[in-house]
Amino acid sequence: MSEFDILINKLLEQKPELTRVNIEEEIKNKKEKIGAGYLTDQGALFLIASDFGISLSGSLKVEMSLKDLYAGAKEISLETRVLNVSPAKEFSRKDGSSFHLRTMTVYDTNSTASVKLWDEKANLPGIENIKPGDLIKIIKAYVKSDLGGSPTINIGSGSNIEIINNKSEIPTIDKITKDISDLKEGQKDLVISGMIDGIVSSMEFTNSRGQPGKALKMRLKGKEATFMRVVLWGKDESDIPNMISQNAKVRLLGVNIKNSNQGLEIHGNDSTIIEIDGGKEVEPIIARILSIASTENGRNMILGVDNNKNIYNITDYSNSTSSCNEGDVIECMPSKVYGNSITLDNNSFVRKLENDKLIPSLSQIRTKINDVKVDGNYCIEAIILKIPERKEIQTKTGESIQLSEMFVEDDTAQIWIKGWRNQSRIITKCELGEIISITAVNAKAGLEGRIELVLTPFSKIIKKN
Numbered sequence: 001m002s003e004f005d006i007l008i009n010k011l012l013e014q015k016p017e018l019t020r021v022n023i024e025e026e027i028k029n030k031k032e033k034i035g036a037g038y039l040t041d042q043g044a045l046f047l048i049a050s051d052f053g054i055s056l057s058g059s060l061k062v063e064m065s066l067k068d069l070y071a072g073a074k075e076i077s078l079e080t081r082v083l084n085v086s087p088a089k090e091f092s093r094k095d096g097s098s099f100h101l102r103t104m105t106v107y108d109t110n111s112t113a114s115v116k117l118w119d120e121k122a123n124l125p126g127i128e129n130i131k132p133g134d135l136i137k138i139i140k141a142y143v144k145s146d147l148g149g150s151p152t153i154n155i156g157s158g159s160n161i162e163i164i165n166n167k168s169e170i171p172t173i174d175k176i177t178k179d180i181s182d183l184k185e186g187q188k189d190l191v192i193s194g195m196i197d198g199i200v201s202s203m204e205f206t207n208s209r210g211q212p213g214k215a216l217k218m219r220l221k222g223k224e225a226t227f228m229r230v231v232l233w234g235k236d237e238s239d240i241p242n243m244i245s246q247n248a249k250v251r252l253l254g255v256n257i258k259n260s261n262q263g264l265e266i267h268g269n270d271s272t273i274i275e276i277d278g279g280k281e282v283e284p285i286i287a288r289i290l291s292i293a294s295t296e297n298g299r300n301m302i303l304g305v306d307n308n309k310n311i312y313n314i315t316d317y318s319n320s321t322s323s324c325n326e327g328d329v330i331e332c333m334p335s336k337v338y339g340n341s342i343t344l345d346n347n348s349f350v351r352k353l354e355n356d357k358l359i360p361s362l363s364q365i366r367t368k369i370n371d372v373k374v375d376g377n378y379c380i381e382a383i384i385l386k387i388p389e390r391k392e393i394q395t396k397t398g399e400s401i402q403l404s405e406m407f408v409e410d411d412t413a414q415i416w417i418k419g420w421r422n423q424s425r426i427i428t429k430c431e432l433g434e435i436i437s438i439t440a441v442n443a444k445a446g447l448e449g450r451i452e453l454v455l456t457p458f459s460k461i462i463k464k465n
Contacts, residue, residue: 004042007056011045014054023048046070066111069151073143076153080106080113081170082134083189084254086271088122102127103271105189105254106136106153108170112189114146117155124161132191132253132273133173137162177251180222185264188256192266194220196248196276197227198377199313200338202236216240216274218339219375220250220266227375229262230255234270237336241278244338246310251275262444285342286331287312288359289324290379291439291460296422301458303379303440304330304342305365307358311377313440313458314342320350327361329353362437370412372443372451379439380453381464382408382415388427404428408436416452417441423455435464 008023023045030044047070049056055072064078083105092098102122104115115138117124130136138153139160146152155161173191180194200218207213216235221227230252232239253273255266287304294300300321302314314321314332321344324330332350336343344350367378388406395401404424406417417438419427430436440458443451 004045007042007045007049010056011049011052011054015052040065040067043068043070046073066106066108066113069113069143069153071143071145071151073151075140075158076143077137077139077141078108079135079137079164079166079168079170080108081168081172082130082132082136083107083112083173083191084132084271084273085127085130088117104130105271106138107176107189113151113153115141115153115155117161119157121155121157121159121161126163127161130163135164135166135168135170137164173253179226180220180228180266181224181226182222183228183257183264183266185257185259190255190257191251191253192220192255193249193251194222194228196244196246196250196339197221197375198339199341200240200244201341218250228264228266229260230266230268232268232272232274235268235272235274237338239274240276240338242336243282244276244278246339248277248339250277282334282337284331284333285312285337286329286353286356286359287314288356288361289321289326289328289330290362290365291326291458291462292321292324293440293458293460295457303458303460305360307356307360309360309365310340311365311440312340312342313456314344316344316350318344318346318348320344320348324350324352329356329359362439366437368412369408369410369415372413372415372453374443374445374451376443377456378441378443378453379437380410380441381435381437382410383435384408384430384432385414387432388430390424390428406430416446416450417455418452419455419459423457423459426455426459426461430461430463437462437464 012018026048027041027044030047046056064076086103088100088102090098090100099119100122102117106113106115141153141155141159143151144154177191177193180192197219202216205213214236216232218230219227220230252268254271255268258265258267287306290303290305292300292302300316302321304312304314330350331353332344333348334342335345335347362379365379366381369380372378384406386407388404390404392400393403401421402424404419404427406427408417439460440456441453442456444454446452
């Protein structure tokens with residue numbers, strides 16, 4: 001008799017008013033409700049038993065798949081592959097004692113699951129050597145529900161994990177890797193690939209509990225000219241190489257797809273593994289300075305271009321460019337290069353070079369408004385058609401921020417230009433009828449599908465007449 005038949009008989013013993021036909025119909029209904037591909041017949045049976053207040057707990061005599069997991073299962077064993085592993089963390093209890101916890105995401109042919117390793121299991125010998133794609137056997141674990149109601153595998157004192165070298169039908173990491181052009185809202189525990197497009201940056205913030213947080217932000221492009229923003233919570237620049245070239249290949253292991261006000265985004269956490277083509281040693285960059293915008297604290301935000309028309313956002317923290325002017329060709333040794341984002345600090349050097357006519361000037365890289373596309377970064381020249389307006393916008397968090405906007409055109413099309421916060425001041429200095437040159441504006445999708453240009457910290461408006 002199969003394990004499934006044994007479980008059905010257990011349920012019939014405790015609910016004699018049911019028939020096998022009743023149970024099979026309930027299994028069908030439960031699978032239709034949950035959705036195809038998320039539940040096996042055996043898994044549905046556990047949920048049905050729970051609905052009747054009946055526990056089918058007990059040691060299973062066969063290994064489970066991740067689909068079969070249910071809260072309350074004990075001493076389960078299963079074979080699976082590792083998607084990612086987080087560092088072990090120490091937490092404090094209310095009574096002053098502490099415990100260690102390490103999380104892991106695992107997958108098999110059809111499903112993924114979270115694994116929690118408690119106390120001494122968080123630091124099992126060899127756990128640091130487990131890599132994505134490794135085949136492991138989880139032995140005598142127990143299952144509880146997480147805050148979202150999903151079953152989570154727990155590795156406690158009586159449980160264990162073993163790395164095995166068996167042949168397996170569970171696909172490798174390479175086979176489950178998806179290009180960002182194939183992503184959809186709601187997908188989770190993914191391995192995704194793409195190429196760096198634009199700036200890679202880090203940010204610090206205070207969360208809703210008043211605790212400090214950090215995140216790494218980037219944008220990736222995939223096949224078919226697909227672009228998607230990435231936010232990796234709990235990550236910072238120490239998790240990536242110092243040198244990341246433009247169009248560098250990226251693979252992220254353990255991310256979810258969410259919908260934001262700006263469309264689909266890739267979200268990760270401190271367990272996400274980042275694989276980026278890059279190195280620790282940076283290389284010198286030669287570029288022409290297109291514009292220099294200074295911040296309130298005197299930091300230079302420079303827009304540069306090289307002989308291949310690659311645009312760079314150069315942030316100077318060291319005042320190394322104080323003697324440089326717009327139009328100069330410079331050679332710099334950055335401390336960090338993330339895609340087109342360059343950081344200059346006290347470990348960097350900058351020197352002026354003779355003019356190199358192979359490096360384009362600002363006039364040679366300007367884009368006509370009609371050629372502007374969403375998510376691109378541009379330099380344009382246009383005439384102001386409406387008096388710039390400035391207003392306050394209330395955010396969802398109750399913060400009031402400044403927004404300025406103006407309507408401009410060139411000989412191909414018209415477009416709105418917006419400046420938020422500090423960039424709003426740049427727009428309010430402009431006047432109706434002026435011809436202006438604007439550097440480092442980003443194209444965004446606005447209302448009714450129209451494209452808008454948004455100023456960045458590297459933007460500068462130069463009046464031409």
